[in-house]
């Protein structure tokens with residue numbers, strides 16, 4: 156299955172757009188100022204976060220976190 160969110164922390168600038176857009180509310184900005192997934196298994200793969208990230212820091216991977 157190819158529908159679980161992955162975040163490239165090297166690219167994320169912590170703008171928070173993905174946090175606001177996620178319909179499942181499973182994204183947050185962590186203590187390092189980077190987007191982080193709280194409940195990855197809850198991701199429905201809608202790709203709103205991926206489509207709107209200005210820094211292309213979000214990808215979709217499989218259940219095991221592989222791209």
Ligand code: SF4
Pocket residue numbers: 162166167168169170171172173174189190207208209210211212213
């Ligand atoms: S939209 Fe992209 S750059 Fe902004 S917080 Fe989310 S992952 Fe990081």
Ligand code: SF4
Pocket residue numbers: 160176177178179180181182197198199200201202203204205
């Ligand atoms: S793909 Fe959709 S449900 Fe999954 S983290 Fe992104 S916005 Fe949230």
